[in-house]
Amino acid sequence: MYGFTAISTHNGWAMAIAGALIVFAGLVVLSSIISQLHKVLLFWEKRHPVFKNNHKMPKNDKPEGQEDTPVSPLPKEFPTDLDEIACLYQPLIDEIGETFYLSDLYEIARKNDFPHPHITFTAFRESEILVPCGDSVFSWNPPTENKDNDNG
Amino acid sequence: MDLLFQFLSNTGYYLADYRNVIMIVVGSIFLYLGTAKKYEPLLLVPIGFGILVGNIPFFKGFGLGIYENNSVLHYLYFGVTTGLYPSIVFLGLGAMTDFSSLLARPSLMLLGAAAQMGIFFTLLGALALGFLPREAASIAIIGGADGPTSIFLTAKLAPHLIGPIAIAAYSYMALIPVIQPPIMRLLTSRQERLIRMPELRDVSKKERIIFPAVAVILCCFLAPASIPLLGTFFFGNFLKECGVADRLAQTARTSIIDTATILLGLTVGASTQGDVFLTPKSVAIFVLGAVAFSIATASGVIFAKIMNLFLKEKINPLLGAAGVSAVPGSAREVHLVGQSEDPENFLLMHAMACNSSGVIGSAICAGILWSFMIVL
Numbered sequence: 001m002y003g004f005t006a007i008s009t010h011n012g013w014a015m016a017i018a019g020a021l022i023v024f025a026g027l028v029v030l031s032s033i034i035s036q037l038h039k040v041l042l043f044w045e046k047r048h049p050v051f052k053n054n055h056k057m058p059k060n061d062k063p064e065g066q067e068d069t070p071v072s073p074l075p076k077e078f079p080t081d082l083d084e085i086a087c088l089y090q091p092l093i094d095e096i097g098e099t100f101y102l103s104d105l106y107e108i109a110r111k112n113d114f115p116h117p118h119i120t121f122t123a124f125r126e127s128e129i130l131v132p133c134g135d136s137v138f139s140w141n142p143p144t145e146n147k148d149n150d151n152g
Numbered sequence: 153m154d155l156l157f158q159f160l161s162n163t164g165y166y167l168a169d170y171r172n173v174i175m176i177v178v179g180s181i182f183l184y185l186g187t188a189k190k191y192e193p194l195l196l197v198p199i200g201f202g203i204l205v206g207n208i209p210f211f212k213g214f215g216l217g218i219y220e221n222n223s224v225l226h227y228l229y230f231g232v233t234t235g236l237y238p239s240i241v242f243l244g245l246g247a248m249t250d251f252s253s254l255l256a257r258p259s260l261m262l263l264g265a266a267a268q269m270g271i272f273f274t275l276l277g278a279l280a281l282g283f284l285p286r287e288a289a290s291i292a293i294i295g296g297a298d299g300p301t302s303i304f305l306t307a308k309l310a311p312h313l314i315g316p317i318a319i320a321a322y323s324y325m326a327l328i329p330v331i332q333p334p335i336m337r338l339l340t341s342r343q344e345r346l347i348r349m350p351e352l353r354d355v356s357k358k359e360r361i362i363f364p365a366v367a368v369i370l371c372c373f374l375a376p377a378s379i380p381l382l383g384t385f386f387f388g389n390f391l392k393e394c395g396v397a398d399r400l401a402q403t404a405r406t407s408i409i410d411t412a413t414i415l416l417g418l419t420v421g422a423s424t425q426g427d428v429f430l431t432p433k434s435v436a437i438f439v440l441g442a443v444a445f446s447i448a449t450a451s452g453v454i455f456a457k458i459m460n461l462f463l464k465e466k467i468n469p470l471l472g473a474a475g476v477s478a479v480p481g482s483a484r485e486v487h488l489v490g491q492s493e494d495p496e497n498f499l500l501m502h503a504m505a506c507n508s509s510g511v512i513g514s515a516i517c518a519g520i521l522w523s524f525m526i527v528l
Contacts (some may be wrong), residue, residue, distance in 0.1 A: 002282045010288075012279040014273040019520045024265045026374045026516055029511060030367060037359050037366070110354060114156035
C-alpha cells in the first residue's frame with residue numbers, strides 16, 4: 001500500500017497533526033513557565049524577609065534606600081591598555097578570591113558596569129593574565145607578575 | 153593440503169562479496185571525512201571503523217558477527233538494542249549543556265519546536281512510500297537530527313533498521329555545513345540575515361538549578377515515553393548546575409559520555425553488514441532522512457519569519473535553522489552564515505538556545521511517536 005491511501009490507512013494524518021501540536025504545546029508551556037521563573041525568584045527573594053520577620057536580617061543586607069556600591073568605581077574614560085584594565089579588575093579579583101569560575105568574574109564585572117567583559121576576558125587569556133587551572137576554574141596572574149615571569 | 157584449503161576457504165578474502173567491499177569503501181569514506189576533513193570526528197571515526205570491522209567476512213556460526221548470539225560484538229550491541237547507550241549519552245549531554253541562553257530568551261524555544269515539523273512531514277512521506285508505521289516513525293525521527301534519539305526510538309520500534317537509520321542520522325549531522333547553509337540562504341533575504349540580536353540578560357544560578365527540575369517534570373508528564381532520554385538529560389544538567397556534585401558532572405561529561413559514544417559508534421558501524429545493510433529500504437531511508445533534515449531546517453527558518461510578523465523586536469530568522477538538535481553543529485553553522493554577512497553579528501549564544509530546545513523537542517517527539525505506536 002502506497003501514497004495517500006497508506007497514510008490514511010495507518011492513521012498518518014492524525015498522528016502527524018496531533019504529534020506536531022503536542023510537541024508545540026509542550027514547548028510553549030515550558031517556555032512560558034521559564035520566562036516567568038526569574039520573576040518568581042525575584043518575588044520570592046523580596047518576600048523572603050517578610051515571611052521570616054522573626055529572623056535576623058542577613059549580614060549583607062543594606063538599610064532601605066542604600067544601593068549596592070560597586071566594588072571598583074570606574075574612570076570616566078575606560079583605558080584601552082590591557083595592563084591598566086587589569087588594574088581595574090584587581091578589586092574584583094580581591095573580592096572573589098584567587099581562583100574562580102569565569103562566570104563569577106563575568107557576573108561581578110557586569111554588576112560593576114565593566115564594558116565588554118567577554119572581549120576583555122579573551123584578551124586576558126591571550127596575554128595569560130587569566131590562567132586556566134582546569135575544570136573551568138581560572139586563576140589571576142596580574143600583569144606585573146606576568147612581566148616578572150617573562151624576565152625569568 | 154586439505155587443511156590448508158579448508159583454512160583458506162574460511163578466510164575473509166575467500167568469503168568476501170561485493171557488498172562487503174562497498175561497505176568497506178563507505179567506512180573508509182567516513183574515516184576520511186572524520187580524520188582529514190574533521191567532520192564530526194567523534195562520531196564518524198568510531199562509526200567508520202565499526203563499518204570496517206562489521207564488514208570483514210567471516211564464517212557464519214562461529215559466534216563472531218554482531219547479529220550472532222554470544223559474540224562479543226553482540227554483547228556490546230546490547231547497549232544499542234536496549235536503548236542504554238543513548239540514555240547514557242544524554243546524561244553526558246545534559247552535564248555539558250548550558251541553558252543560560254535559553255533561560256534568558258525562552259521565546260527561542262518555539263524555534264526548537266518548529267524545527268521538529270520535519271519529523272512529522274517525514275512520517276507522512278515514509279508511510280506514503282510503503283513503510284509500516286513503526287518503521288516510518290523510526291525514519292521520521294532522523295528529522296530531529298539527533299543520533300542518540302534516532303537510535304533509541306528505532307531500537308524500540310524497528311530494531312532491524314538501526315544500522316541504516318543511525319548511519320543516515322549521523323551522516324546528516326556531519327553534513328550540516330553542506331546541507332543547512334543553502335537552505336538558510338534560500339529562505340532568507342540579506343536584510344534578514346543582517347538582523348542583530350540583543351545581548352542576553354544575566355541568568356542567575358538559582359534559575360539554572362531550578363530549570364532542569366521543572367523541565368523534566370513538564371516534559372516527561374507530557375510524554376512519559378521520553379523519560380529514558382529526558383530523565384537522564386536533565387539529571388545530567390542538574391548535576392552540572394547544582395554545584396555540589398561537580399565530580400559526578402565532570403565524570404558524566406567526560407568519561408561516561410566518551411565510553412558510551414565509543415561503544416555506540418563502533419557497534420552501530422559494525423551493524424552495517426553488507427548483506428543486511430545494502431537493501432532498497434536503506435536507500436529509501438537515506439533519501440527520506442535528507443528530506444527530513446532539510447524540512448526541519450526550513451521549518452525553523454520559516455517559523456522564525458512568521459514570528460517576526462508579530463514581534464516588535466525582530467529575530468534573525470537564521471536562528472530557526474538551529475532548532476534541529478544537532479548540538480552544536482547547527483548553532484555553529486547559523487553563527488557562521490550570520491558572520492559571512494556581517495562579521496560583527498554574534499548569533500552563537502542565541503543559536504545555542506534554539507539548539508538546546510531542539511534536543512528537548514526531538515526527545516519529546518520520540519516519546520510521542522513511541523506512545524502513538526503503542527496505541528496502534
